Amino acid sequence: MTTFLKVNDQFPDIALPDQQNRMTHLSHLTRSSLLDQHLGFSDGYPLILIFLRGYFCPRDQQQMRQMVEFQSELAVNYARLATISVDPPSVNDAFRAGLNARWPFLSDESRSVVKQINILDETEGEYAYRAQPYTFVLRQTLQIQAIYNGWFFVGRPTLEELRQNLRTIMQERADYRYEAYNDPAVRQVRIPQQEWEYGTPSPGASGLPVATGSIRWFDKDTGVGMIAPDNAEPDIFFHFTAIPGRGYRTIRPGVAVRFEIVTGQHGLSARNIQQIE
Template sequence: MATSLRVNDQFPDVVLPDHQNEMIQLSHLTRPGLLDQYLGFQEGSPLILIFLRGFFCPRDQQQMRQMVEFQAELAVNYARVVTISADPPQVNAAFRVGLNARWPFLSDESRQLIKQINILDETEGEYAYRAQPYTFVLRPSLQIHTIYNGWFFVGRPTLEELRHDLRAIMEMRADYRYEAYADPAIRQIRIPQQEWEHGAPTPGANGLPVAQGTVRWFDVDTGVGMLARGDAGPDVFFHFTAIPGQGYRTIKPGAAVRFEIISGQHGLSARNIQPIE
């Protein structure tokens, strides 16, 4: 029984519980990050979607061990991976911890998705009604780029095959080429370091509006945050490059700041963020 899905079909945007029993929608895994949204790069991230028979299958275990080796590379390639099985969340959680995996493990205990895409295995005697081990590589829109039938292990994708799939998808992104970041509108938000080579000018010296406020939050991992304005205006997005200086700069939530405001096509952003003593 082969899946009813084909390359270029739209994969169902399902909502399933993860290993922590929290509901996850597939499209939420592929949507663009906050920085990309403000820069206008709306494509999002590719997704490797792996269906497993379960923790007990030695072939599944081997495939998952390979993916654990691959997960650090996926992170720097802005790609995501998720696994789906008929096991309950607590079983998936134990399997995930044992593997040292860091991606979501989703549960389709009712087999609703597995039946919908026609990959329910009804041939096994000991472990019946499990998903056939398919791997789908999805574009950020959840459109199918590649399908791998892993009934025999040799049919499952190698890491090199996944690299080729991801490269083909990433090459379609508007920001795949260096030149995309040379656009003046992009450089107002993702500010080149040489902008601050001679120190930071007085806020507003270049004619931009100036506001005061506090750092509402800052994510050290992604380098983005939000500023709360003291005049009760809308929050203002910022990238760490809006903080004058060299190297990777951080700022603490709650810090009082003064900053310039850029009004862009995708919202307000800050530059020349300076602490108020």
């Protein structure tokens, strides 16, 4: 059987358990980040979706080793990657750990997805009813950008082919050009370091309202967090650049802070965050 899906078709927004048995929708992988939402960039991110025969297949092992080499580049390109096999989550978890892979491995044990898109392999004996090794490159909306039939290994995408696919998708983003970030509304949230060059300004010196609260959480990987205001208003978003200083700044959850409030088109954000001793 060969998939009926074609380039520009809509890939189904399937939901499958990952290697930790957490239900995962494809649209959750491609949606825009919290920072993007506050900046007004709602395009989301592309997804490379790879169907595997399984851990036992030497061709799959080779493709996965290539993707392990590629995963750091995907991270800085804000592209997403996921694999799907019919193995249970525990098997996927072991395979993933052995590869040192950091992307989700989804489990289609019931074969519902591989049947839905018509890629069930019925030719094998010992390892029957596996997925045919297809790779789909999906746009943020899950529209198909490219399809690779990997029955023979040469049919699987090279890293350079994937780069070209991703470049084509990313170039269409509203924020692909420098000018999108050099916008006053964006600079209020993602604050240029030069604003702290001559020292930390007093809260309120900018004319913005000042509030106090405590750090609800801060994600060091993404550089974003939330502040719980003392006045019990909704939590307020912040980017690490809202903490005066140079380089990459972090802050611990629970720390008491004073900050300025920016009311933007896409919600409240904090700037000039200063720890209260």
